[in-house]
Amino acid sequence: MTTRVLVRMACLLLTSMAAHAVPGVSLYDESQYRALTADRKARAVGDLVTVLIYENTSATTTADTNASRSADVSASLKTPTRDRQVGLATNNDFEGRGSTQRSGRVLGQLTVTVRGVQPNGDLLLGGVQELEINGEKQTIKLEGRVRSQDINDTNTVLSTRVADARISLVGDGVLAERQKPSWWHRLVTWFGL
Numbered sequence: 001m002t003t004r005v006l007v008r009m010a011c012l013l014l015t016s017m018a019a020h021a022v023p024g025v026s027l028y029d030e031s032q033y034r035a036l037t038a039d040r041k042a043r044a045v046g047d048l049v050t051v052l053i054y055e056n057t058s059a060t061t062t063a064d065t066n067a068s069r070s071a072d073v074s075a076s077l078k079t080p081t082r083d084r085q086v087g088l089a090t091n092n093d094f095e096g097r098g099s100t101q102r103s104g105r106v107l108g109q110l111t112v113t114v115r116g117v118q119p120n121g122d123l124l125l126g127g128v129q130e131l132e133i134n135g136e137k138q139t140i141k142l143e144g145r146v147r148s149q150d151i152n153d154t155n156t157v158l159s160t161r162v163a164d165a166r167i168s169l170v171g172d173g174v175l176a177e178r179q180k181p182s183w184w185h186r187l188v189t190w191f192g193l
Helices: 003-020 174-178 183-190
Strands: 048-078 083-117 123-133 136-146 156-158 163-172
Touching: 048 123, 048 136, 083 136
Parallel strands: 048 156
Antiparallel strands: 048 083, 083 123, 123 136, 136 163
16 A cells, blocks of 8 residues: 555545544543553552451450548537437448450451542442351451542551551351350349359
């Protein structure tokens, strides 16, 4: 083919495309633009983000209470024939102590999906992972909101950077069932016995 034929075909193709073009519609979508050198971070609905779950909690509460009250009332009555003395004394002491200690630790990785993008650019994340080992099922569920700048270059984010985070870890199986009290024990406890 000659150059003249190629130019003529290109002109026909452009003319055909112009005739079928929809006014006001562009091939360029600014919201979807990503530079060729940009990081492959999640930024749109359906993108994946790996959350590095590192939660370490510890809480300790101690309370000491001491209260004391005493009252003393006395009366004396003298008559020519008798001396009478009447007295009343009360003493009320109370002492109480209590202590609560709790700690928990969860480590893991979970790849979740971007379920929405808020107007300020925050990403709404959510996902579930189910593992089954020897009949024991373990389910990890995560939901929350993260700023796009908190996602690093490897498309991961720490769970401590997830706002409004709801992380649940639930086990189900023979071992989980054995750790629960029996029905009769719960019934007796309910009646306070």
